[in-house]
Amino acid sequence: MVTGSPAIHGLVLLGTDRIHAVHMATFAAPYDYQAVMRVTGKAEQYRAARQRFGTSAALTVLPNPGLSFEDATRKEGFAAELFLGHFAKGGEPLGGMTIRIGKVLQYRALTPPGPSEAAAALSYDHFGGVEIFMSHRLTARPDFDQVLTAQLVSDDFFPVPPAPQEPEQVATVTLPDRPNDLTGRLRPGDRVKAADHELRILAEVYLEADDLA
Template identity: 45%
Template sequence: MVTPETDPELAIHGLVLLGTDTVYAVHMPTFTAPCDFQAVLRVTLDTDTYRTARKRYGTSALFTVRPRTLLLKDLEPGASFPADLYFGRFGREGEFLGEVRVGIEERLYVGHPTEPTMEPTPLRYVLFGREQLYLAHVLTGPPGFDQVLTAQLPGEWLTSAGEQSARTVTIPGRPDDLTGRLHPGEQVAAGDAELQVLMEVYLETAIPHAS
């Protein structure tokens, strides 16, 4: 039997679920292989359990899924995998809601933590969404932090981007650490528009990494 212990590419990849009509999944990364990657995905689910719970608890409530086994290469459009759905964070205080099959529709963003450098790295987020906009922090070197927030922009933010449904935005004048991270209620520049930060969905500061 192939397990994460016998195959180094095989691992449990936790995902934060977002959205209602359009559903997104954001990978919860580590700094160690094979989970040392970030991914923002547009997905489908084979049951209505998540959407029903999302409508009940609201846009900023935390929902996560814990796939049983998953290869990084399987996060390609057209792939699907079984997972356990939780209200809250699986493995901690999360409430198990049932089984679900997650189907990958589109990869909006994929990245890897960068090697530490002497130069300070800018604070960056992936901005994505349709009915609702979201921000996912772009992870650099350890110790780092993982963060997902809801946001809004005035007007049609994707008008000039055609079919593009995600882009990376740099927050000027802010360090890429916990002291510089975005907070609910802030209004910051994002290119030529003002980005309004609404609510924090997820924050993880204890990201596993090699000692």
């Protein structure tokens, strides 16, 4: 449930056929929450950039300052500037676009962690259907924000299973044998078990640690 007055810091946009948005969280209010959303509408500017720069390019959007989460999810959408790369760290501006949020798949506030949360194992939320994405689950400072693309894999004898129906919320996978820091993060080529299937990491789309130090 969304509480308080959270605001949109920025969004990482993902996907080609179905577009998803991941909130670029910090531990400072009013941006102290993680969220995954589906984006609706034509989004021609974004689709042209994705076609030009590829499926693993970091495409971020900067909304108008002070835009609240509640206002961002209204059906009329909101204006934002599209960037190749991080909008605040040398990203290349690509022009304005309108973002329309179709459905919020996840919202979790980054409340001050207890001892067990601060020592939590490395975890990722994964979402999508044909196109699969993963985002690192934030716990406590210092931390890192990471967004990845992934795909279903199979063994040498059986074909890749059909893509699952896109769920209405994210799922979480935990990797207890890896440190929950930059050294232990998932990297392209890694494989992880997620429910009854296996995922291979394809690309690291976004990585940010300074804003979460």
